[in-house]
Structure formats: C-alpha cells, structure tokens
Amino acid sequence: MSVGRIAVIGTGYVGLTSGACLASLGHQVVCGDVDAAKVAAMSRGEVPILEPGLDEMMARGLQSGNLTFVHGAAAAAAGARYILLCLPTPDGGDGRADLRIVHDVVAQIGPLLDPGAILVTKSTVPVGTAQDITETVDRADVAVVSNPEFLQEGTAVRNFMNPDRIVVGSTDRAAALAVAELYRDLGAPSVVTSAESSELIKYAANAFLAMKLSFINSIGALAETVGADVAEIADGMGFDERIGSKFLRTGPGWGGSCFPKDTKALATIAADHHVSFPLLEATYVSNDQAQDRLADKVRAAAGGSLCGVRIALWGLTFKAGTDDLRDSPALAVALRLAAEGAVLQGFDPAISKDVTAARDRPEITVVPDPYTAAAGAAVLVILTEWPVFGELDLLEVGRVMPGRVIVDGRGMIDDETAAAAGFSLVPIGRPAHHIVPA
Incomplete structure (x- = not known):
C-alpha cells in the first residue's frame, strides 16, 4: 500500500541521498531544487557530488520511475504527503545556524500543501525550529516532524540503508509514527521523541x-x-x-x-x-592544537623555517571518499604552512582543479598526480586518509623529491617501508623509530 508521494526539497548530500534511497525502498519520490541546470543534469542521471554508490542508486530510481527531479520547491511539494526539508543551514557567523533558506521555503510552500501533509525537517536545525515552522505554516491540518539525518560523507548511501536508528520527534505522535514508517523496511529501531529532543539529538x-x-x-x-x-x-x-x-x-x-x-x-x-x-x-x-602540532612537525622537518620551502601535500578534502573541502583539517594545516611562507603543491584524488586563494584560505597549486605534487619538495605531508597514499611507489617519489622526510598525518606508511625508499618518517601519535633510511 502506497504511503503517498514524498517530496525532497534540496539536493545536496542529504537531500539527494535521501531521495534516491527512499525511491529504492519503493516510494514515489520527487526531488526539487532551485538550480534548473542541476535539475536537468540529475534528470539525465548525472550525479553532482562524489558519493560512492549514489550514481547506481539514482540510475535505478530514474529507470523505475520512482525518482524524478523538478525545478523549485513548489513543484516538488504539490500533491505530496511528506515534504522533506533538506536545505542548507550554514553557520550564520555567530555560531547560530542560519535558517533563512528553511523559513523562506516553508513560507513559499505552506499555502500549497495538501490537507494532512507532513513537513519533515531533515536539515540540522536548532532546538525550537519545529515550533517556528509550525507557526510559519499556521495550518492545523499540516503536521511538522523533526527527522534528523545521520549520514557521513563518503558512506552516506550505506549509512542510509543500514541506519543505527531512526529518530523522529513531533507534538503530533501519529505524524511522527507515519514518518518512521517510511523507513520500516530498513529494520532499524525507531526513537520517537518530542521535536525538541529530536532536534537536540543530532x-x-x-x-x-x-x-x-x-x-x-x-x-x-x-x-x-x-x-x-x-x-x-x-x-x-x-x-x-x-x-x-x-x-x-x-x-x-x-x-x-x-x-x-x-x-x-x-x-x-x-x-x-x-x-x-x-x-x-x-x-x-584541542582540534586547533592538533593542527598546530602537525604544522610544527612540518616546520621542524624543513629545518626550522618554511619560508620559500616547497612542501608536497597529499590530500586536501576533509576525509577520504568525498570531494568536500568545507572546514577541511588538511586545508587548515595548509593555511598554517602558507602563513609561514611555504610553497604548496597538493594532490587529492577527488580534486581536479586548483584550490584558489580565497579569504582565509592558502594558495595551493593543485596538480594531477601525487608524484607531481612531490616533485622538488623538501617535505611530503599526508593529510587525508585516501587508501591510495599507502600503496604508492615511494622509490618513484624519491626520484622526484629532493627532500627525504615524510610527515605522515594519517598513519598511512610504516617506518620500514619509508626507510627502504630512503625516507625518514615523522609519525603522529607515537615517537619516531629513527630507522636509518636505505
């Protein structure tokens, strides 16, 4: 028996993954986005983000007809029983989430919703947002439910299809249980709470x-x-x-x-x-100190000064399996190095273009392969845990890199392998073993 059409508003990591995965469960899902060109590309099966397994999931949804894409929130919400808000809630600059996009969309679609529709906030929102949305909609025949996501970039599809729990919260228990029912086939326990508890859980x-x-x-x-x-x-x-x-x-x-x-x-x-x-x-x-310590290791490996020193960076994204650079600790360390005059050459398997000098970001020359990144470098620094970095030929690295030190910020290389290729390894979390390089 159909539960009714599901509208997903916003097609970022959360929205696109949620829409494709819900369609795979047999639901009729319409994803709406404000970017018309993006909608057209997704309708052709093009995935705008790097997320393992999402392309196959999207393709199956499009082929089955369970997944469609439309331009705009109103077009997606029309006739839907469930409207999932998967919208950006960035830091507003003072530590508070900026909810302007959420409230603008709710105000736009509120009058258009069918009686009995359920507005579902999957975006990460502050405590009290469900109540605020209820007041914005101002309709007794529309319920508001908090249903936070717990997806990790790089494993989002797997996280969605194999959840630890489903959290739903609302003043309308029947509506909360109806939202939990959308995930029934996943076999995860449901945690049914107040809206305030659900919002705070995330x-x-x-x-x-x-x-x-x-x-x-x-x-x-x-x-x-x-x-x-x-x-x-x-x-x-x-x-x-x-x-x-x-x-x-x-x-x-x-x-x-x-x-x-x-x-x-x-x-x-x-x-x-x-x-x-x-x-x-x-x-x-503590997080800032971890980045300071790694930068200190690189400076020491370069002889005490970074001014004019060429440094190779392996990894720029905040973690392996994603192309996301937002608040990347790799870039945070790079910023510290650049501030001291280091010349940075970087490679990341997911980044194919230069990371240009934006405000508060270092200028990094991004190159197409790890060996080019190492060319001419005094120190090689591993910053993201891409598995490929533990499999590369360090002898080949040694042929293009005059420096003989690797600062391994991710524990990708063991001392013996580094020494056999003629490198000294500077690890984190343990003392260096000082194996004499070959």
Missing part, C-alpha cells in the same frame, strides 16, 4: 563524536611524549563496549560540513540558555 551526537576525536588526538600528543603508540592505545580502549573502537584514530583534527558547524551551534545554544558547557570549548581548543 547536535549532541555530532558534538560527542567531535569530542571523541579531540580526545584521541590529545592522547596521541601524550603518547609521543611518553614513548607510547596511540594506535595501540586506541585498540585497547576500543574493546571496552562503553567506548567502542570508532572515532579513535588520530589525525590532523576533525572538520567537514557538520562537526565544526554543529559543535559550535550546540555551544551557542547552551550559552543562549545560560548553560555552561566547557567540554565543547575544550573540544575546539
């Missing part, structure tokens, strides 16, 4: 994961000092079911489109309600 989850990453990076700094190995420490911690093994890998800090924005937003929400939350403040400080 922020709390992301901030907690950011704190976990900051914690293990600080443990990594301590491990280096005392002669321990953070990988071994994480392994020993991860067996404790209260802790778990995920998000215990050290690196150059955390970033991306969600963690920085959501952690800052949660801290702002707490401050607005006069609740002290020093853990969140420490989480940010």
Whole structure:
C-alpha cells in the first residue's frame, strides 16, 4: 500500500541521498531544487557530488520511475504527503545556524500543501525550529516532524540503508509514527521523541563524536611524549563496549560540513540558555592544537623555517571518499604552512582543479598526480586518509623529491617501508623509530 508521494526539497548530500534511497525502498519520490541546470543534469542521471554508490542508486530510481527531479520547491511539494526539508543551514557567523533558506521555503510552500501533509525537517536545525515552522505554516491540518539525518560523507548511501536508528520527534505522535514508517523496511529501531529532543539529538551526537576525536588526538600528543603508540592505545580502549573502537584514530583534527558547524551551534545554544558547557570549548581548543602540532612537525622537518620551502601535500578534502573541502583539517594545516611562507603543491584524488586563494584560505597549486605534487619538495605531508597514499611507489617519489622526510598525518606508511625508499618518517601519535633510511 502506497504511503503517498514524498517530496525532497534540496539536493545536496542529504537531500539527494535521501531521495534516491527512499525511491529504492519503493516510494514515489520527487526531488526539487532551485538550480534548473542541476535539475536537468540529475534528470539525465548525472550525479553532482562524489558519493560512492549514489550514481547506481539514482540510475535505478530514474529507470523505475520512482525518482524524478523538478525545478523549485513548489513543484516538488504539490500533491505530496511528506515534504522533506533538506536545505542548507550554514553557520550564520555567530555560531547560530542560519535558517533563512528553511523559513523562506516553508513560507513559499505552506499555502500549497495538501490537507494532512507532513513537513519533515531533515536539515540540522536548532532546538525550537519545529515550533517556528509550525507557526510559519499556521495550518492545523499540516503536521511538522523533526527527522534528523545521520549520514557521513563518503558512506552516506550505506549509512542510509543500514541506519543505527531512526529518530523522529513531533507534538503530533501519529505524524511522527507515519514518518518512521517510511523507513520500516530498513529494520532499524525507531526513537520517537518530542521535536525538541529530536532536534537536540543530532547536535549532541555530532558534538560527542567531535569530542571523541579531540580526545584521541590529545592522547596521541601524550603518547609521543611518553614513548607510547596511540594506535595501540586506541585498540585497547576500543574493546571496552562503553567506548567502542570508532572515532579513535588520530589525525590532523576533525572538520567537514557538520562537526565544526554543529559543535559550535550546540555551544551557542547552551550559552543562549545560560548553560555552561566547557567540554565543547575544550573540544575546539584541542582540534586547533592538533593542527598546530602537525604544522610544527612540518616546520621542524624543513629545518626550522618554511619560508620559500616547497612542501608536497597529499590530500586536501576533509576525509577520504568525498570531494568536500568545507572546514577541511588538511586545508587548515595548509593555511598554517602558507602563513609561514611555504610553497604548496597538493594532490587529492577527488580534486581536479586548483584550490584558489580565497579569504582565509592558502594558495595551493593543485596538480594531477601525487608524484607531481612531490616533485622538488623538501617535505611530503599526508593529510587525508585516501587508501591510495599507502600503496604508492615511494622509490618513484624519491626520484622526484629532493627532500627525504615524510610527515605522515594519517598513519598511512610504516617506518620500514619509508626507510627502504630512503625516507625518514615523522609519525603522529607515537615517537619516531629513527630507522636509518636505505
């Protein structure tokens, strides 16, 4: 039995993944976007983002007729029972989420909705947004439900199809249960809450994961000092079911489109309600320190000064499996290096064009392959955990790179492999073993 048509407003990572995956479950899904050229391209099966498995999922939806794309929110919402708001909620500059796009779309489509329609916020929004949307719509025959997403870029399709839980919250319990029913075939438990709890769950989850990453990076700094190995420490911690093994890998800090924005937003929400939350403040400080420490290692590897020194960067995106540069810790480290006069050559498997000098961003010459990035460099720095970086021929790197030091910010290379190719390896989270290069 059909549950009724689903409209998805916005086709970014969340909207496009949600629409394609819901269509794969047999629902009739119409995705609307304000960009007409993007709509035309998606209607042809062209995927505008790098997300493994999404192209196949989209193609099946288009072929079956369960997935269509239209221009504009009004066209998508017309006749739909469920309207999923998957719209941008960027940092407004003061830690608060900017909800102007959300409210503009709601005001536009509110009068057009069928009686009994359910507005569903999948965008990450502050506590109280469901109530605000209810007041904006001002219709007793339209319910508002909070249904936050828990997708990770690079694994979004897998996350959607294999969720840990489905969270829905509303003052209208029947509407919340109806939204949960959309995901019934996924077999995940449903957490039915108030709208306020549902909205806060998303922020709390992301901030907690950011704190976990900051914690293990600080443990990594301590491990280096005392002669321990953070990988071994994480392994020993991860067996404790209260802790778990995920998000215990050290690196150059955390970033991306969600963690920085959501952690800052949660801290702002707490401050607005006069609740002290020093853990969140420490989480940010620790993240900055992780990036400072990596930049310090590169400077030391270059002999104490970066002015005019050519540095090779492997990895620019905030993590492997995505082409997203937003709040990338790789770029944050690069910014520190550029500020000291380093000449940066970078390669990333997902980035095919130059990252130009924008405000608060370093100028990086992006090249088409990792060996070209290493050409003429004094130091090679691994910043993103793309698997290919652990499989490259370091002997070939050594033929084009005059410097003999690799700063491995992601634990991609072992000491013996580096030494066999004539490199000294500078790791993070453990002391260097000082194996004599061949």
